[in-house]
Amino acid sequence: MARPVVSETASAAGRLRAQLGGLVFLPGDAGYDRACVPWNLAVEQRPAAVAVPSSAADVVRVVRAASDAGLKVVPQSTGHSAAPLVGRMDAAVLVRMSGFGGVWIDPERRVARVVGATAWHQVAEAASVHGLAALHGSGPDIAVAGYTLGGGLSWYARMFGLACNHLVAAEVVLADGSLHRVHASHEPELFWALRGGGGNFGVVTALEFDLIPLEEVYAGVLLWDDAAMTGEVCRAWAAWTRGLPEEATTSLRLLGRPRSSQAQTIFPGRQVVVIDGAVLGDREKAAALLTPLRELNPTVDTFTPTPAADLTRLHFDPELPSPGVSSHVLLDDFDAAAVDVFVAMAGAESETSLLSAEIRHLGGALGRPAPGGGALDQVHGRYSASFLASGATEKLRTQGQADTTRAAGALLPWSSGHRFLNFTDQEVDPAAAFGAATLARLRAVRDRLDPTRLFIANHDLG
Ligand SMILES: Cc1cc2nc3c(=O)[nH]c(=O)nc-3n(C[C@H](O)[C@H](O)[C@H](O)COP(=O)(O)OP(=O)(O)OC[C@H]3O[C@@H](n4cnc5c(N)ncnc54)[C@H](O)[C@@H]3O)c2cc1C
Structure with missing residues (x-):
């Protein structure tokens, strides 16, 4: 039964080639393998074809040709969130947006415009020139x-909410191959859906969004290089986050494994406890806010007034493609009992392959509907828990999947029952991300604009 499907896809790919020539790579072409590699190297992508457009006009051509050829379209920028797409692109054209990018800042309006697969550090650097x-x-x-279409949780999130609700306009190629500029007063329903509803509606070629006037922020890292401190620091951070002003957005992590020599960990051979983040506003007040944590004598304390653009590298996230498997759960609370479970699952004494166990503090503006916001106008959960393991080999991947799933599962008693899709590497019930009413509204937008379901997003609306 499998054979005819394969040959049908191959002939569809042939029709695509006839229309697009060198704009598309087919299996066997020099360039196909390289163009398919996502940022998450644990994920293998083998689409029927892959295109790397260099302009919005190219995207239009690719979408029209794919539709004519009877192939689906998978928009992708970097592939940070490629994992949920596994096994779903056999009869699709993967559209890698990494072929173009660029940032323009309008300092008067405090708005940035980006095209293609522009990365955040490029925006932060360009904006900083104008004190933004x-x-x-x-x-x-x-x-x-991908970050913005999925919501976007920043170091300023408790103060300013999700990044998607700061979008002012988007340009998107729809299933009929037309390119539209949408904003609050033109195609408002699609503009609403794009703000959190993901890549389900078309290929986004440009985004424009608000910037904040901020040159410097009190930010940094507190690090304890002493596994014996793990429980105490976790309890202290959890208590500290209660009643914290919205100006502070921080995370707590256990990083590295005591007996691991894996190259992927930046702390081989030991586990460290790290609190990092940003505190907006007056620097004396910010410093005073950190006192209870500083009293625990961190080994490293880099909290200080910091140029805002430097915050893209605050968290030591890998800057090169990496193989990872992860699991995630939104929590209603991170109380003393949850802290104990977290440490039991991920602490230095635990027999686990986890490289990182992270709790991010949510709430504040994230916990209220953003005025005039999009499909994802808030996050239901006061904390986010994420567990990461290496996916470098099949064995590590299997172990990592088991360990990350177990760790997130152990926190389920504190789960809010909701999902934040940017942190979700599995296919999940979209109702858990949006709620029934919002999901129905998103599906209505999708069904109107893409009745044949041309587009495949990492997180499908069902
Ligand atoms: C190391 C690491 C750190 C992270 N930190 C954060 C964080 O601090 N806050 C946060 O909110 N998230 C964070 N994430 C999650 C990240 O936001 C998601 O993985 C997001 O999907 C990445 O966007 P991308 O475009 O780079 O990835 P991609 O995998 O390319 O895109 C993800 C999905 O977005 C859609 N998409 C992407 N580009 C387009 C387009 N041009 N048109 C239409 N649809 C498109 C597609 O459906 C695609 O499958 C992190 C992830 C990693 C791996």
């Missing part, structure tokens, strides 16, 4: 596109 900052995430090479 962007709502970027923890990794410098994450693309603005």
